[in-house]
Amino acid sequence: MTQDARSLAFEILTTFDKNADATLDSVMDRITGKVELDRREMGLANALVYGVLRHRGQLDYTIDHFASKGIARIDKKILTILRIALFQLRFMDRIPESAAVNTAVEMAKVHASESSGGFVNALLRTCLRNPEEPSLEGLAPEKKLAVTTSMPQWLVEKWIARMGLEETAALCRASNDIAPITVRTNTLKTTREELSERLAPQVETLSPTPASPLGLSFTSPKTPIFEMDAFKEGLFQVQDEAAQLIALMVNPKPGSRVLDVCAGVGGKSGHLAQVMENQGELVSMDVEAYKLKSLAREMARLGITNITTHACDLTRESPDIIGGGFDAVLVDAPCSGLGVIRRNPDTKWKYFKRNATRHTKKQKAILSAAARCVRPGGTLVYAVCSMEPEENGAVVEAFLEKHTDFRMMKPFDAAPQGAEAFITPKGYVAPLPHKNGMDGFFAARMVREEK
Template sequence: MTPAARLSAAIDLIGVIDTQRIPAAQALKEWGSAHRYAGSGDRAAIAGLVWDVLRRRASSAFLMDDDSPRARVLGMLRLERGMDADAIAALCDGSRFAPQPLTDRERAALASRSLDGAPPHVAGDYPDWLDGHLAQAFGEDRVAEAAAMASRAPLDLRVNTLKARRDKVLRSLAHLRAQEAPWSPVGLRIALAADARNPGIQAEEDFIKGAVEVQDEGSQLAALFSAPKPGEQVIDLCAGAGGKTLALAAMMEGKGRLIATDRDKRQLAPIHERLSRAGVHNAEIRAPKGEVDPIADIKASADLVLIDAPCSGTGTWRRNPDAKWRMRPGALEIRVKEQAEVLERAAGLVKRGGRIAYITCSVLPVENGEQVRAFLARHPEFAVVPPEETASVLWDKAEAFAAAALRSDEGWLMTPRRTGTDGFFVSVLRRG
């Protein structure tokens, strides 16, 4: 397919997503099944265009003064890909499979309009109803913070120290231009241009042998700040597919007791194969069976309970750009209730002197600091571990991290703009 044909396909797909109200991933999968002639490179390029349009949905429509699928695609090329009107016009020449030529109005918008005067939620590309929440989190910086959350994320990897050293993996992945991650001592980063394909990391020998896992650096730091020690009893209470379980196991050096569980046993499905590939032998998976609590036998004995809490996912908008447009206030209320419930559950599992690591991939105060303060009001026997103490695991980078991240009395907030990571909140609570 030509670049122009890919652009036409992206316009059609945005129309399908709009009219059928289906997730972008589903629309892309169905399109690929119906267009077998499109090669992997074509599908990847079209997917990149679609995801970028979703990242810049509001601002692109504002730039073009038109909310149609075609207008949003054209506006995205200007805002996200940095193309000028002439370059965009060269793709829209009306030839076979290409979009129709630019109208005078479209060319004028691309050449002269900007986001000056756009409301915050438009300039930052987020739903209007979230403006108050983001203003509470970032104040006047909310547009810049949200714009960074609308950019494309790099590919971050975590080196599995049970099997490999970072310097060795760095050399073996040199052909992918892997670099040391800015903060994590076990992190690697592969930068991706706006139109670049994701490298097939799953086909790399280091991945197949369990030396690396795909994990955003913010998620790596969240696990590091929980500071599990070899020989401890650790519970990953919302383990899901096991990303943080694997990180905990590596920090425990295979020593101690690691229990991974989740209220939804379907989420645990990938964890068994991942643990096997990573060489983890001290992890026990406990899936729920009916109404029986799989960890009912554990009473106030855990050294650490890690909560990767169910949340709005606002911190992962770079990777899931269509999720923000499908998010509704009622869903946020449900997540806040679930967070309070899982914190209550964790409180009964921790021994005296033990810790709860409360983590969200959200930037919203109602899910972060407010949730921690409410928990402390109910449980005065717990206190926040000073954020500087949790960040000390970064050693020589701790001071720079403290200058970059947002610190509160409750913990750390990482954001794409400040730390180059996904948005993560981390609070470590110690029982007195």
């Protein structure tokens, strides 16, 4: 039974590494649900897990440098213990060195052997005697960038081929920064100004988002967000500024019929219902019925009543079984998530060059199926939290080539402030972490021609 933060972090990270398809969120939900730790220990476990995943490339480079047998020959469990300890030594300033090293040695003895404890002790003490990062001299620029920003080398190479070394460096650094917490005001219950006054005393820094008229970004909340009264009262939803642009693109009228086909737990559905002023008909679909149950609870918290849910696999079933003729349809498609690495650092270690096009077929199938539900004259928005062309522009272009009754339209009826900074020449909305301070996102707005 896990008794402390470091053991919990170890259990989460080893389970995450062993399960190729598991996301960090799912592993954490499963494991933290079973343990009872106080808030401080839980916070430390969280910081260790996210910190190790965020800085893994750099930690591994150091471990490899000081391990005489090289990193490849270190047992996986021992490697995880070393990463957790080295992260504390290199990146956390309030942890005594002895606490980091001694607990790592004890864990190595428990999970491997007495001699592993000796190995861990020797390696960590070598790292302490050599606080400078090992030299990067002689490394190719892409390898150097991969190490210093803890990005997988294949991804660095992919980005360099597309945008050059300098821009890739900026993107890598921004992707490794800790993003602020951003929320969207629930305008069915309050205004951004009122919400700002409610949240200000409970956080360290707070500022309105520049482009989204409803967003607030803050750091260091005094209580976990889900325990805040303003959250319990349904005054906001947690949502990055980039994601807040999507319902603004759909811009459904109050009283209209709207379909959200990949609704998940309802980030965009909540916003769509707000824009609709809780009037008309919003249908939220997803292949995962359990997500739709969470969505229903989330909509109740927000005071949304104009919504129904329907489980549907868009690659197999036709969504028009619930009737077509929607004024607007949103496809927030499953994707690599490579645009949101700063929030989900696990993504960069679970996604490989060989699966760069893993989602493309599904994205195309879902978009084509969803398009059938759009009435003539109606709007279709395709969105992904990815900056990769094979999941964004290529999907839209292939769709438009086959569906000649659809064409691109300008992305916003009323463009948000500063929108020219993230609208591409083709009319796509594509904010980037290093240029716009938002998650990497992509969205295209199309219209079905009137017959």
